[in-house]
Amino acid sequence: MRVALEAVTKVYDGDVRALDDLSLEIADGEFFALLGPSGCGKTTLLRTIAGLETATSGTVRIGERDVTRLPPGDRDVAMVFQDYALFPHMTVADNIAYPLRLKKVPRAERRAKAAGTAAGLSLGPYLDRRPAQLSGGQQQRVALARAMAARPTVFLLDEPLSNLDARLRLEARTFLKKLQHDLGVTTVFVTHDQAEALALADRIAVMEDGCVRQIGTPREVFQRPANIFVAGFIGSTPMNLLEGECVPGDGDPTSSWTDEIDVAGLRLPVPEEATGLVGPGDKVIAGFRPEYVQEAADGIEGRVEIVENLGTTSLVTLATSGPNVQLTVPEDREPAIGATMRVAPRPGRTLLYRADDGDLIEDY
Structure with missing residues (x-):
């Protein structure tokens, strides 16, 4: 009924x-x-x-x-x-x-x-x-x-x-x-x-x-x-939510469009569904789940603070210059406490939220 x-x-x-x-x-x-x-x-x-x-x-x-x-x-x-x-x-x-x-x-x-x-x-x-x-x-x-x-x-x-x-x-x-x-x-x-x-x-x-x-x-x-x-409530591990700012396209300070976001010094592409909805200087929040984070040579740098064993995976908490970043790693790849890692979200796994009201930015 x-x-x-x-x-x-x-x-x-x-x-x-x-x-x-x-x-x-x-x-x-x-x-x-x-x-x-x-x-x-x-x-x-x-x-x-x-x-x-x-x-x-x-x-x-x-x-x-x-x-x-x-x-x-x-x-x-x-x-x-x-x-x-x-x-x-x-x-x-x-x-x-x-x-x-x-x-x-x-x-x-x-x-x-x-x-x-x-x-x-x-x-x-x-x-x-x-x-x-x-x-x-x-x-x-x-x-x-x-x-x-x-x-x-x-x-x-x-x-x-x-x-x-x-x-x-x-x-x-x-x-x-x-x-x-x-x-x-x-x-x-x-x-x-x-x-x-x-x-x-x-x-x-x-x-x-x-x-x-x-x-x-x-x-x-x-x-x-x-x-x-x-985003913060759903999921066995909460989504990483990091403040960022949209940067001018092609590195031209006078550009009126953007295709990248600066998040803690890491440049992330603007998600396809948010293209055209944000511009240079816009404050945003980039969201990506720990399950979709991987090590990357040019990623966000952090020090391993906590390692939580979840069985087949481990949840790693990194202390960065900004908010903590979490990622999951296979059980046989647990880093040592105090180790340094660089990480970034997998391509296509970043969501973009407005900094003022926290709503998802999407052209749907």
């Missing part, structure tokens, strides 16, 4: 704007992630879709219905919370069947549906156990099974994996993606973990201060962040 928000604003205590004139559309059957740091408004947005919060202004639609003022029970959505919110005194079977009980489904039918849903999530052997007798991963699956049993038109997931240990999170992530694909139910997933969002979502909305800064596929937000906030 399609979900659409139009100019939604949520204000607390008169002046705290948790959501600020926010609009977005989630397609039917889409796995959509709301991603951002703590306090950016992503959980408030999820709760507004669920009806647990009421929008101060704006419209929330599920399918063709305006549900802005409808109570949660009339929206046909199911929500899975971060802490699972299972009833400790109930068995797994009763927890799963509870939404059906509220809908006055006959006992035998709801028991059968609970058993069928549990079997699909490998919970069959645990139907008579209580939540305290289950592992964190099993409790998470019970919470998902309870949401599934109600057969909602929209799943709302509020950081359901955050209480699991690292190994279990990876397993649960794979399971959750397959489950959503098999069910084809529109799913809105809140997380502050960008790796989780990149791995799971069909599209991502990156949020800051109650606003959406970029919406796109995982590949789009990773490869072409729309602004320096997204």
Whole structure:
């Protein structure tokens, strides 16, 4: 079922704007992630879709219905919370069947549906156990099974994996993606973990201060962040962001055009998509990911300050005359602390942002 928000604003205590004139559309059957740091408004947005919060202004639609003022029970959505919110005194079977009980489904039918849903999530052997007798991963699956049993038109997931240990999170992530694909139910997933969002979502909305800064596929937000906030937030290693200045073309001080940027003494070509949009003297920010940085004889010089082992690669932090520069190197090419390196981004891997507002410069 399609979900659409139009100019939604949520204000607390008169002046705290948790959501600020926010609009977005989630397609039917889409796995959509709301991603951002703590306090950016992503959980408030999820709760507004669920009806647990009421929008101060704006419209929330599920399918063709305006549900802005409808109570949660009339929206046909199911929500899975971060802490699972299972009833400790109930068995797994009763927890799963509870939404059906509220809908006055006959006992035998709801028991059968609970058993069928549990079997699909490998919970069959645990139907008579209580939540305290289950592992964190099993409790998470019970919470998902309870949401599934109600057969909602929209799943709302509020950081359901955050209480699991690292190994279990990876397993649960794979399971959750397959489950959503098999069910084809529109799913809105809140997380502050960008790796989780990149791995799971069909599209991502990156949020800051109650606003959406970029919406796109995982590949789009990773490869072409729309602004320096997204560039610094997305990726297991943040993008290098270095201040620079456009220089006159052909080295002629009187030239009115530019094809190079001076970044910490390194000359970088103006990216093709920014050609004609910047001129000599313009202040810009050059962005390039550590994964796309390589050693170069005429690159930016720096001293190795930190080397972090990431398994098959290592993240190297260089102290330069300006901001630090990070790059990843193969595990067998770790430099020594204190060593000197010269580095530069790979050709075609630099993005250009305006220094005044931080937005990506592109002719699209």
